[in-house]
Amino acid sequence: MDNLSHSVASLAAGALLHRSLPPESDSQKQGIRHRMMLIACWLAGNFPDLDLVLTPLLPAPLGYLLHHRGHTHTVLYALPQALLLAALLYLLWPAARRLLKQSASARLGLLLSIATGFALHLMMDYLNSYGIHPFYPVDARWLYGDMVFILEPVFWIAFGMTLAWMVRLRALKILLAALLIGVPLYFTTRGFLSWPSFAVLSGMALVLGVVQQRCGERGRGGLLLSFVFALVFVGVQHQASQRSKDMLAAHLRAADPATRVLDMSMSAFPANPLCWAFASVESNEAAGTYALKRGIVSIAPELVPVAACPVALADTAAQQPVATGIALFSQEQGDLKALRRLRSENCHFDAWMRFARVPSVNAEQATDIRFATSPRGNFSTLRFADFANRACLPNVPAWAYPRHDLLTPR
Structure with a gap:
């Protein structure tokens, strides 16, 4: 807080x-x-x-x-x-x-x-x-x-x-x-x-x-x-958060029954139990992929449609309605083998994964997409080039990996 x-x-x-x-x-x-x-x-x-x-x-x-x-x-x-x-x-x-x-x-x-x-x-x-x-x-x-x-x-x-x-x-x-x-x-x-x-x-x-x-x-x-x-x-807020997770989980499972819903990070709108921003994580071990989605949920869409949630946090221009009360901002897919290989070969990324809950990774950087971007970018972003010549770091706390379920094969 x-x-x-x-x-x-x-x-x-x-x-x-x-x-x-x-x-x-x-x-x-x-x-x-x-x-x-x-x-x-x-x-x-x-x-x-x-x-x-x-x-x-x-x-x-x-x-x-x-x-x-x-x-x-x-x-x-x-x-x-x-x-x-x-x-x-x-x-x-x-x-x-x-x-x-x-x-x-x-x-x-x-x-x-x-x-x-x-x-x-x-x-x-x-x-x-x-x-x-x-x-x-x-x-x-x-x-x-x-x-x-x-x-x-x-x-x-x-x-x-x-x-x-x-x-x-x-x-x-x-x-x-x-x-x-x-x-x-x-x-x-x-x-x-x-x-x-x-x-x-x-x-x-x-x-x-x-x-x-x-x-x-x-x-x-x-x-x-x-x-x-x-x-x-x-x-x-607790009850509303659970309701938003139930709505989102039902949609994600219906949209792709082959994937396993691992996590749904819910961020409340201030003083507003009806509107929720989310970042979800799904995995498909058989296909070797994982999926990340960002969006918004309204638990009472007949009263407050997602487009009517406070505009400064709802990103209405990016909304893509996918179900009643649910709209997406973005979605992406990653390779499980590549993620696990990067974690085993790059000790700096391994340290970063002790924090990341919704890890978006490409060739240049890793970002936890829970957090909104600003003109200076997402504060969680790890740029691989910045650590290219660094030895493995001391003083890394032994926090558990939030995405141990992605890093470890079932």
Whole structure:
């Protein structure tokens, strides 16, 4: 997820935890504990993304692909990160240190804040199609939620609006609330959000503002409602993702019964459970081929046809309708023997395949077509010429191959 989503979710969690613990003996200690828990949860909710400092361990693009969402995004390596964060807060914040020595409630609050921040980060990163491998080294497989867009305004509104309404300074409160509504409005006018989605977001913001205003400065109602909204949204997205996969799988099997559908990477449209971008992988071992397709699915085509999905993400000019509610952007076919030979002969490609979920390969480069292109190209692209004179690289993590099913004959 984006760091704004991580931040507002963690701050809301820290605020809720603080309000759920017994108060401190005086207002000064209560204020210190409040700030400590907010900061601890916020830092823990963003700490794993410091793995970006590890990307120079490998040349681009491998450094980013293999070290971002790497070791710092595992349950095992969350433990030393949590200890480091707690130690830094204890050593660098004298007022918090004194409070922690005196108050069992503050010590429990710090523990809960840090644990919750790290847990939220891993769970939120799991929700999209990029994936994590949280149980490494016990289980090195990538896990993909395939249910929430990586920049999700529902989280910005659900958590951010409640936090904004808790700010004491009226002018700042109004400014933050306006920004939280203004950013989705901008993306709506640019074609990334639909107007019905923006209307739902605005309604949610209004409800949260009213509830938090009635709860008062120390109330928990607005915060609890924030998490209810977020959980309901994730539940709806999960069901919609499964529906889109069922529709797509049925179409792929009907279109070519000889192929085996291996995977369908689903990318949600922001704040929109009806429209889904997909990248699919099929194999035909007997023919020695595999097929990749990119396209879009609408799970309610009678309500929202694929051509009516937000235009900035729907690529309407490239759409080729193939079934009710399904259109293709592109399709290609590859050679299984060539793919396996390249993997065995090229150690850089072998490393890249520890990340690639939907690998498109030609003579010049390999690209994971899950990711949209930009003027600078797809960030996952490995250009073979850039590695032609390089020895095999150290510091390649032992993540499981997402496409082990393509690399290994049945």
